[in-house]
Structure formats: C-alpha cells, structure tokens
Amino acid sequence: MNQGQCLCGAVRYEVDGPFASMTHCHCSMCRKHHGAPFATYVSAPIAGFRWVSGKDRVVQFSPSRLFCSTCGSVVPFIDEERGFVFIPAGNLDGELGIKPQRHIFTGSKLPWYEIKDSLPQYAQWPPEDGPLPVVERPHVAPKEGMLQGSCLCGAVAYEVDGAPQLFMLCHCSRCRRGRSAAHGANMFVNPAKFRWVRGESLVRSYKVPESQRFSVEFCGECGGGLPRHKAGLPVTLVPAGTLDDAINIKPTARIFVGSKAPWLELFDELPRYEELPPPEVMAVMRPAPRA
Numbered sequence: 191m192n193q194g195q196c197l198c199g200a201v202r203y204e205v206d207g208p209f210a211s212m213t214h215c216h217c218s219m220c221r222k223h224h225g226a227p228f229a230t231y232v233s234a235p236i237a238g239f240r241w242v243s244g245k246d247r248v249v250q251f252s253p254s255r256l257f258c259s260t261c262g263s264v265v266p267f268i269d270e271e272r273g274f275v276f277i278p279a280g281n282l283d284g285e286l287g288i289k290p291q292r293h294i295f296t297g298s299k300l301p302w303y304e305i306k307d308s309l310p311q312y313a314q315w316p317p318e319d320g321p322l323p324v325v326e327r328p329h330v331a332p333k334e335g336m337l338q339g340s341c342l343c344g345a346v347a348y349e350v351d352g353a354p355q356l357f358m359l360c361h362c363s364r365c366r367r368g369r370s371a372a373h374g375a376n377m378f379v380n381p382a383k384f385r386w387v388r389g390e391s392l393v394r395s396y397k398v399p400e401s402q403r404f405s406v407e408f409c410g411e412c413g414g415g416l417p418r419h420k421a422g423l424p425v426t427l428v429p430a431g432t433l434d435d436a437i438n439i440k441p442t443a444r445i446f447v448g449s450k451a452p453w454l455e456l457f458d459e460l461p462r463y464e465e466l467p468p469p470e471v472m473a474v475m476r477p478a479p480r481a
Contacts, residue, residue: 192206192282192283193282193283194277194283195283196247196261196265196370197261197364197368197396197398197406198396198398200258201244201263203265204239205234205275205282206239209287210232210235211291212289212453213233213294214230214293214294214372215228215231215293216294216296216299217294217326218326219327221298221300222327222340223255223342223415224264224431225371225374225429226372226415226429227302227303227430227431228299228303229264229371230278230280232276232279232288234274234275235275236268244258248265251411251413254267257413258413261368261406261408262394262413262415264370264413278371279451280366280372280451289453289455290307291309293305294314295313295315296312301436301438302437303375304458327344330435332435333349333435335352337353337377337428337437341415342413343414345389345412346388346393346414348384348417350379351383352383353439354377354439355379355425357440357441358376358445359374359441359460360445361444361446361447361450361451362446368406369429369431372451375429377427378426379426380425381423381424381426384417389409393408393416394407395420414432416432417429443460443467444460446463447462
C-alpha cells in the first residue's frame with residue numbers, strides 16, 4: 191500500500207499496488223496545472239484507491255484537474271470509464287515499485303527541458319491508449335525581452351521584463367509536494383520587473399507553517415501554479431511551467447538532490463547539489479544564454 195498527501199496535509203489518500211503505469215506528460219495543460227516542466231502520473235485500479243481525509247477540500251476544475259483548496263497541490267482523478275485512478279507521483283511517499291515508462295506529448299515539450307533518458311517518446315497519446323481528445327492551452331505570442339505566464343484557466347496572468355536572475359531545478363520534498371511533480375523548476379526574478387497583468391485577486395497562497403518563507407501560490411479557480419510575488423522578499427519566484435511562450439533559457443543546476451524522489455533517475459550533465467549550492471556558487475549562477 192502507498193500513501194499520498196497534498197502539501198498542507200489536509201488531503202490524504204491510500205492506494206494498493208502494484209501500479210499499472212508511470213508516465214511523464216509534457217502537455218501544456220499539465221505544465222500549467224503543476225507549474226512544472228512536466229507532470230508524472232501513476233495509475234492503479236479504482237478498487238484499490240481510497241480517500242483517507244480531506245475529500246471536502248478537493249476542488250474540481252475539470253474531470254482530470256483537481257486540487258486542494260488550501261495549498262493548491264494537484265490531487266488524484268478517477269477515470270470511471272477506464273477503471274483507473276491517476277495519481278501525481280510527486281505526492282506519494284517512498285518507493286513506488288515502478289519506474290517511469292514513457293514520455294507523452296513531447297510535441298508540446300518545453301525547449302529548455304532536455305530528455306536524456308532512453309524511454310519511449312510520443313508526440314501525443316501513445317497508440318495503446320486509443321483515440322483520446324487532445325486539449326492544449328492557447329498559444330500566446332511572445333513579446334521581445336519579456337517573460338509572460340498564466341495559470342491553467344488563463345484568468346491570472348503576469349509579465350516579467352528581462353531574463354531571470356537564477357533558474358534551478360529543485361528536488362526538495364516541499365517543491366515536489368507543492369508542484370505535485372518530480373521536481374520544481376524555479377526562476378528567480380527582480381520583483382521590480384514583475385507585474386500582474388490580470389487576476390491578482392484570484393491568487394491564493396499557502397505557507398508551510400514550520401518554514402521561514404516557503405510558500406506556494408496558485409489560482410483559486412483552476413489550481414494552476416503561479417509566481418510567489420510578495421512585498422519585502424528580495425526575489426520573485428516564478429514556476430517555469432507557468433510560462434506561456436517557449437523561451438530557451440536553460441536551468442543552471444539541480445538542487446536538493448539529496449531529497450530526490452527515489453523513482454526518478456537523472457541523466458543530464460547539470461551540476462548537482464545535495465542541498466543548496468554554497469554562497470560563492472549562488473553568487474555567480476546565472477541562466478545559460480538563449481540558444
């Protein structure tokens with residue numbers, strides 16, 4: 191049996207193994223919902239799944255997009271027609287008894303995220319999944335010298351002038367639960383260069399009580415990830431999966447790999463740090479230039 195929970199711990203669930211599949215999905219809808227470069231889901235028969243607590247906290251934006259109303263973590267969805275529950279692997283505890291088996295919707299993959307493993311890749315749905323509907327977020331025309339982003343439903347949008355100051359992939363347990371993904375992908379920008387374009391009143395925030403400043407922001411309507419932009423903080427954190435346009439700025443490091451999900455293997459050449467890089471490294475880290 192495997193257990194899972196959202197970031198705040200209000201929503202908890204259990205699922206009996208073994209899992210039937212484990213998939214990395216790169217579609218724009220998953221990226222927007224999770225605020226991550228891709229989402230990783232495991233599937234299991236519905237009969238083995240049960241809610242333990244917090245089902246009353248679950249908000250359903252669409253049949254396959256559900257989230258915790260308190261912290262915004264993505265929660266499992268049940269596909270009655272296929273007889274399976276699909277669970278974000280980032281919110282499950284410990285070893286899962288399964289490894290990722292494939293990448294799907296690689297036709298929508300972000301250009302800065304390089305797939306280095308040898309798993310099968312499918313531009314959309316794999317043939318064995320049958321003819322299923324394809325839903326993608328509308329294309330947003332890029333603006334020169336600017337980062338643009340929005341939530342899953344598009345009600346909240348933001349802009350940033352210029353490139354990020356830092357861009358790192360974070361494997362800490364809080365990022366994994368908060369993004370409900372294999373890891374976070376965090377861009378740090380100058381707060382003076384950030385602005386909400388619309389929907390600021392819909393932004394919800396959850397701070398982990400025992401942390402000094404760790405919080406996640408999300409849209410109260412759809413649960414889509416959003417930047418952490420707060421008065422008094424020296425930087426604004428932008429989840430890279432929320433960006434609208436396909437920028438080609440690359441991350442510079444993987445951090446907190448000591449907390450990495452046990453089912454995720456790393457194949458790229460990015461520098462890796464067990465926790466945070468030392469201050470002298472942080473001071474010189476800058477995003478790799480646009481390709």
